[in-house]
Amino acid sequence: MSEYQYYEFAAIDRPLTQSEMAKLRAISTRAVITPGGFTNHYEWGDLKADPAEWMRHYFDAFVYSANWCSCHLSLRLPKAAFDKAELRPFIAPTTLSVEFSDTHWILDWTLDESEDYDRFAEDDGSGWMRRLIPLRDELLRGDLRPLYLGWLAAGDALDDDTQEPDVPPGLTELSPAQQALVEFLEIDPDLFEAASTGSAASMPAGDEETTRMTPWLDTWQVSDMKDMLTKLALGHGQEAERQVKSRYAAWLKAQRPVAPDSPRRRVAELRGLAQSVAAIRRVREAKAHAKREAERRRQHKAKLRQLMASPDESWKAADTHAARGGASGYDQAMRILAELAEGYALVSSREAFDRELRRFLVPHARRAALLRRLADAGLWPG
Structure with missing residues (x-):
């Protein structure tokens, strides 16, 4: 390549x-x-x-x-x-x-x-x-x-x-x-989730934050405000926004100083948290997988019950495909027969399916490729 x-x-x-x-x-x-x-x-x-x-x-x-x-x-x-x-x-x-x-x-x-x-x-x-x-x-x-x-x-x-x-x-x-x-x-998503636990919420918006900013704005000098307005007028909006947010963040930090006994985390701690996050994620994923599988089985059984409401139609369809012969015809017939085997097992019995299968095979007894497929699928003794 x-x-x-x-x-x-x-x-x-x-x-x-x-x-x-x-x-x-x-x-x-x-x-x-x-x-x-x-x-x-x-x-x-x-x-x-x-x-x-x-x-x-x-x-x-x-x-x-x-x-x-x-x-x-x-x-x-x-x-x-x-x-x-x-x-x-x-x-x-x-x-x-x-x-x-x-x-x-x-x-x-x-x-x-x-x-x-x-x-x-x-x-x-x-x-x-x-x-x-x-x-x-x-x-x-x-x-x-x-x-x-x-x-x-x-x-x-x-x-x-x-x-x-x-x-x-x-x-x-x-x-x-x-x-x-x-x-x-x-x-790594587990490491990221672990790291995120140490992150505060982003700055709130709307009236609540406007109210919080009022005492901070009172600390501004008129010259500083003029400087920011000048930057905006000259098209330096990004720089002005960055400086204003930086000043506000510094002011907030001063209002809520970090306690001296709250050290930053070390990488080993983050890795330990990531392992815990991964364990929780695996449990959550296993439950979700089990729920999906249960729903899949429910839908499959509903489909089989619908098929068994008129099984003769499926037997006729399988007969048509088998009579056509060839790999494609036999594969289509096998797909239907496999569903019929499941359907009989669900609503009747395997013996009932075997009786119908023997009847089905009477005109197809010489189709070796079909019989071989049935044997491989465990539907016929071979």
């Missing part, structure tokens, strides 16, 4: 210039290149450029997928979006790394060596950018859940004694893009 690699880049904060597009075209003659991005796939060759370098100079988002069970997401954000201390706790071996320049952060989420071979055999990579790109806006607005998911995806690569980062609120109600990131990184 040939190799397959998919590359997609997106320019969001500013479009590519004609000169930049010409430089990209010189590298790839087959790619789809527009002011908003670059898309190409390779089955034998590879991109003759460094994606990390392109992210530094041209693009704000990058998705990569290869059929050797590997995928990658990069997002470039303005340096003002975070400070280094906010990002450092989320950096994780193999799954989330951070690069910075004078003007930007570049965040990288990576999945290596997936065991879901069917996914990478069937998925050409083309749908992930659309699903994952909203993560950039969420991060710009101060939502830290994508970072926590990147850390959690490290899974077995984390040491037992490693402390988890502060758990962001709202893990139990992920956005569609965050749910896509869980799928993209193949985060």
Whole structure:
């Protein structure tokens, strides 16, 4: 099987210039290149450029997928979006790394060596950018859940004694893009559910939250409010929203300080919780399976009773198929005969079925292939 690699880049904060597009075209003659991005796939060759370098100079988002069970997401954000201390706790071996320049952060989420071979055999990579790109806006607005998911995806690569980062609120109600990131990184669902138990509810909306915000707004200086309004007027709404939410979150934290005797969980504790979650899930799944099986059996018995309301019709149908001969005819006849055997066992007896079967076989006694099928199915002594 040939190799397959998919590359997609997106320019969001500013479009590519004609000169930049010409430089990209010189590298790839087959790619789809527009002011908003670059898309190409390779089955034998590879991109003759460094994606990390392109992210530094041209693009704000990058998705990569290869059929050797590997995928990658990069997002470039303005340096003002975070400070280094906010990002450092989320950096994780193999799954989330951070690069910075004078003007930007570049965040990288990576999945290596997936065991879901069917996914990478069937998925050409083309749908992930659309699903994952909203993560950039969420991060710009101060939502830290994508970072926590990147850390959690490290899974077995984390040491037992490693402390988890502060758990962001709202893990139990992920956005569609965050749910896509869980799928993209193949985060263990039991570990995710265990981690979610440490997540507070997301910020309430509506009148209740407006009332809670009033004393916080009273702490604002007029100059600060003017600064935020200026950002909005100049089209920097994301930056303004992120700063306002960051200030509000800091104020709330100050009102409800974390008790010193409430340490963050260690990875070993998360793994223990995940094992408990898995045990509960298996019990729940077993009950659901038993319920489905009971319903299936109920429906099957109802079908058999309906068949046995007029069994002569089924015997005639089986006779017609058997008389036609050939593998198809015999297989159709066997399907009907097997249902009749179940039906007689349910509402009458096996002896009654055997009597009808002997009568049925009188004109078909020389059809060796049919008799052999009956013997293999245990419906005839052979």
